[in-house]
Amino acid sequence: MRLHRLEMTAFGPFGSTQTVDFDELAAAGLFLLHGPTGAGKTSVLDAVCYALYGKVPGARESGHSGGQGSPLRSDHADPAVSTRVTLELTVAGRRLEITRQPAWLRPKKRGTGTTPEKAQSLLREHDAATGAWKSTGSRSHQEIGEEITQLLGMSREQFCQVVLLPQGDFARFLRADAEARGKLLGRLFATERFGEVEKRLAERRRATEARVKDADTDLLNRAHRMQQAAGDAMELPALTPGDPGLAEAVLTAAAVARSTAREQLAVARCALDAAETARARAEREAAAARELARLQRRSADARERAARLEEASAAHQEAREAMERSRKAEAVAPALDLRRSAEAEHRRAAAAEQRARGPLPAGHAGDGAAGLAAAARRAAEELGGLESARRAETRLRALAGERDRLDRQERADEEALQEAEEWLAGWEETRAALQARVEAAQDAATRAEQLAARQEPARRRLDAARERDRLAAEAGAAGESAAAARVKAAAAHEHWNTLREQRLDGIAAELAAALRDGEPCAVCGSPDHPAPAGKDVGHVDRATEEAARAGHRRLQEEAERAERRHADLREALAAAVAEAGEDPVGELARECAELTERHRREHLAAGDLHPAREELRRAEQEHARRTAARQEAAVRAAARVGHRERLDEERATLERELAEARGAAGSVAARAAQLEHAVTLLDEAAEAARAAEDAAHRLKDADARLADAAYRAGFDTPRAAADALLDAAGHRALQQRLDAWEQELAAVRAVLAEEDTAAAAQLPPADVTAAEAALAAATRRAREAASAHDAAERRCADLDRLSDEAARAARALAPLRARHDKVARMAGLAAGTSADNERKMRLESYVLAARLEQVAAAATARLLRMSSGRYTLVHSDDRSGRGRSGLGLHVVDAWTGRERDTATLSGGETFFASLALALGLADVVTDEAGGVRLDTLFIDEGFGSLDDQTLDEVLDVLDSLRERDRSVGIVSHVADLKRRVHAQLEVVKGRRGSVLRQRGAAG
Structure with missing residues (x-):
């Protein structure tokens, strides 16, 4: 990744548009980004990060504040100017241009107040064949961010740690504990997947443990059911789900219960045989009593029925005669039916x-x-x-x-x-009117374009005139201040020279005051001091001279600062005059307002072009x-x-x-x-x-x-035949009465002729109640014996069935317990709680330790050069808090040959050690991200703690990064770096916002 150009408008402390040419700065390989504290050096890096990822670095995101609804917007910007960042870079062989505009509150075009403007993003790619920029078609913040992340191969957090090297973070990293180091390394190397492995193993351990306990619980439930089936004659093992040996104890108790149940079944079978024999004897006796009672009732009933038949004999004879007449009339029935149907x-x-x-x-x-x-x-x-x-x-x-x-x-x-x-x-008139309307709108659009091109130069000239007038006033005041400072410095110099001459005149008395008897004189070497000089009135001593000298230096520095300020103001005034000329601000403001109003009117008139064309086309x-x-x-x-x-x-x-x-x-x-x-x-x-x-x-x-x-049927008239004829229902009823009387008579005669019935009638009445009571008692005893026998059989069957189920459950439990033991061992190893894990190191910590070891090796290659071969960074996996191995980082001092903690390094040593660590981490993360080439790096602050020799060695190491065509930007306000690094980007702080001044290596 190589940066080419950065353009910022109304961003952070920069109220106007500022441009950074990284190609010019990178020509020297090493360039300096400097300026006073609070000027906005870090905001340049924030703009690079915001262009790439749509956000500034996490530690500074909440610190940005701005007006008009955007935390990134500059308080110095014109209310109508939108905040915008454009970055041109080359990554993965593609030259891209990213433009981002955050959401902000812009002034309304009509009336007062503001209206929200949505955030916008644009990604363009340079076509080498045509030499033109073409849009990639994506304007979504998220899509552009994902595409840039894929091309760079690293997230925003990784980019801020690898490309924008924050030295303060790595100084803290050197002194941090294992947990803090683990968090940073985990974010950079995305080792959360190993933490997920630990969680997954822990979840699998809990899941297998739950399945084992569920299986044990199911086995205990079966044991409880066996205990209920055995009638509480079974003793359960005093174990809980998950305890070893539970299955063997349950199966042993089940075997004892089955043996006891079979003995009880044999006793119940003998009792059932005896009860069945007694019930059969009582049943035979009850059957004989019932039969005798039945025969006696049968004889008495037959005699009663014979008496009723004798009483109904006359009615039976009348029914027989009616049946005979009906049979004769049946011969006439077809004729009667035919006549009724015909009628x-x-x-x-x-x-x-x-x-x-x-x-x-x-x-x-x-x-x-x-x-x-x-x-x-x-x-x-x-x-x-x-x-x-x-x-x-x-x-x-x-x-x-x-x-x-x-x-x-x-x-x-x-x-x-x-x-x-x-x-x-009316067509010709309509067409002519519409054509004239189109031509008028076209002319207005042309004039609006011309006025728009004149507006921006007019606004810039007006701004420059205002700046010119302000700088003129400030330059006059600064000139007067510089002159006064020069006068004060000259007076202080003269005063110092006077005091120095007076001291030199009385130096003999000052030397005499230091003489001691017997000690040689510092001037002549004699141990004798016969007439030492004495101090005159108004003698000037060394302290008074040094105080005068310090006062002169202080006033001289103030005069130099006043001169530099005056020179800077005059330079800025000359630039403003060159751009604005000598025209007054009021005249330029009127000209700008007139242009704006004319452009508004012409733009409004030009807006009718499309509707006029559409109306002409429709006509x-x-x-x-x-x-x-x-x-x-x-x-x-x-x-x-x-x-x-x-x-x-x-x-x-x-x-x-x-x-x-x-x-x-x-x-x-x-x-x-x-x-x-x-x-x-x-x-x-x-x-x-x-x-x-x-x-x-x-x-x-x-x-x-x-x-x-x-x-022919013997009836006098058809009506008589019809009256004698019975219908089917009447015929059946009469025939049933006749048949019933005959059947009843035959049955009574048959019963009275039976020998056993007649013999039973001669015997005493049968006692059926006593026989039934004896049978009921015998049956009850047999039923109770059968129930006891059935219960004993069911008990044996239930215990056999439940024992088989328990045996199958115990066999199914064995692989579950074996799997749980294996998973629990793996989870313990990954979590660092197992006895087999000697160093108590978690899996994620183990991976991070390997990464840290790589980082320490990569950092040592540069730290040896920075420290002149004295220091080496090594990773330590010694146990730290709670008895577990941590992510230790020690430094080996070649002068003493001993290993010590990084917290013992001095301020300057801590700086170049953290710098080496940052560069080493950048190399490792780059390799981890797929070997993305990083041609531009920034190092933020920390150089003020180095002495001249160490600073030279650090700069040599940074300068060596150019060997692979890599450029390094140093962000610092250390004055000595201005002399050592020639390519510079200066951030100048002012009341109207900061501005950038760029100087190449040749300048």
């Missing part, structure tokens, strides 16, 4: 004939069946002759509809033709459509004349034919309906008349047959 049919046929003759005309009231049939045939023949007339009538209706349609089309064409003629009459389309409609209407009118004449001729012919066919009826359809109704009535009447005649003949024959049948 009913005759009544129905007569009624139907009367209904059918009712609607007939008076002329057919007396016609017979043959006459009615002949009339129906005549009407049907006339109806058949009307079919062609029906078709003619249908065609006549269609002709009328078609004629009406032609009339409607004619009226519609006349209206459309009149409307088209009226519209086309031309309407003209073409109405012209075509007028031609089509004329063609249709000519075609309708011949069509109308043909329709009129065909309609006259059809009307003559229909007049003959429909007669007195209103229409052919009405005449056909009349004939169809007449045919239907005549057919129905003829059929009804024939049916009535046939029914009368059949009734007469039935009367003759009935009289003959009654005479």
Whole structure:
């Protein structure tokens, strides 16, 4: 990744547009970004990060504050100027340009107040073949951020640690504990996946432990069910789910319970056999008592039934006589049925004939069946002759509809033709007006473009004039301050020289004050001091001279600063005058306002161009459509004349034919309906008349047959035969009464003739109650014995079944417990809690330790050069807090040969050690990110703690990074670096915001 150009507008402390040419700065390989504290050096790096990722570095994101709704916006910016950052860079062989504009509150174009403006992003790529920039089609913040992240191969956090090397962070990293180092390394190397492995293993351990406990719980539940089946005669093991040996204890208790249940089953079987024998004996005795009681009841019942039969003998004889008369009348029944059927049919046929003759005309009231049939045939023949007339009538209706349609089309064409003629009459005037409107809008657009091009130079000239006037006032004040400072410095210098001469004049007294007896003189070397000089009144000592000298230096520095300020103001004033000229600010402001107003009016007029063009296009389309409609209407009118004449001729012919066919009826359809109704009535009447005649003949024959049948059966009249005849229900009822009396008599005689019944009647009454009570007691005892036996059998069966289930559950539990033991061992190793993990190191910590070891090795390669071969960084995996191995980092001092903690390094040593660590980490992270080439690096602050020799060695190491065509930017306010690094980017702080001044290596 190589940076080419950065442009910032209204960003951070920069109120105006500032541009950084990184290609010029990178030509020297090493460049300096300097300026006073708070000027905005770090904001340049923030702009680079914001362009790439849409956010500034995390530690400084909350620190940015700005007006108008954006935390990145400059407080010094014009309210109408949007905040924007544009970065041009080359990455992965592609030259890209990223432009980002954060959301902000811009002034409303009309009225007062502000309106929110959404954030915008644009990504363009340079086409080497055409030499032009082309958009990638993506304007989404998220899409551009993801694409840049993929190209760089590192996240925002990694970029801020690898490219924008923050020295303060790495100084803290040197002194941090293992947990803090782990957090930073975890973010840079994305080792959270190893932490996820630890979590997954812990979750699997908990899951397998839960499955083992569930299986143990299920096994204990089966044991409880076996205990219930065994009648609480089974003792359960005093173990809980998860305890080892639970399965063996449960299976042992189950075996004991099964053995006890089988012994109880054998005892219950013997008791059941004895109870069954007693119940069978009581059952035989009860059966004998019941049989005797039954025979005794049977004998008494037979005697009672014989007495009732004797009383009903007379009624039985009358029923026999009625049955005989009914049998004689059955010979007459067919004739009676035939006569009733014929009479009913005759009544129905007569009624139907009367209904059918009712609607007939008076002329057919007396016609017979043959006459009615002949009339129906005549009407049907006339109806058949009307079919062609029906078709003619249908065609006549269609002709009328078609004629009406032609009339409607004619009226519609006349209206459309009149409307088209009226519209086309004003076409030329309409087109000319619209064309003039389009040309006026085009002229306004041209003038608006010209005015827009003049606006920006006018605004810049107005701003420069305002700056010119401000700088002129400040330069005058600065000149006066510089002159006064020079006078004070000259007076202080003269005062210092006077005091120095006075001190030199009395230096003998100052030397004499330091003489000691017996000690040689510092001037002559004699140990004797016969006449030492004494101090005069007003003698000047060394302290007084040094104080005067310090005062002179302080005033001299103030004079130099005042001179530099005056020179800077004069330089800025000359630049402002060169841009603004000598015109007054008021005149330039009026000119700028006039241009703005003229541009607004012309832009407003130019806005009518597109609507005018659209209206002209729609008018031309309407003209073409109405012209075509007028031609089509004329063609249709000519075609309708011949069509109308043909329709009129065909309609006259059809009307003559229909007049003959429909007669007195209103229409052919009405005449056909009349004939169809007449045919239907005549057919129905003829059929009804024939049916009535046939029914009368059949009734007469039935009367003759009935009289003959009654005479042959022995009845005087047919009515007597009908009265004697029984219907089927009465015949069945009478026959059932006769059969029941005979059957009852036979049954009674049979019972009275039975020998065992007669013998039982001679015995004493049977005691069935006592026999039943004895049988019930015996049955109850047998049932209880059977229940006990069944319970014992069920107990054995349940225990066998539950024991088999428990055995299967125990077999299924074995692999679960083995898997749990394996997973628990792996989880303990990964979490650092297992005894096998000697250093108590978690998996993620182990991976981070390996990364830290790589970083320490890469950092040592540079630290050896910075420290002249004295210091080496090494990783230590010694145990730290809570007995676990940490991410230790020690320094080996080659002068003493001992390893010590990095916290013991001095301020300067800490700086170059952290710098080496940052560069080493950058190399490792770059390799981790897929070997992305990083051609531009920035190092932020920390050089003030180095002495001259160490600073030279550090700069040599940084300068060596150019060996792979890599450029390094140093962010510092150390004054000595201005002399050592020639390519510089200076940030100048002012009341109206900071500005950038760039100087290449040659400058």
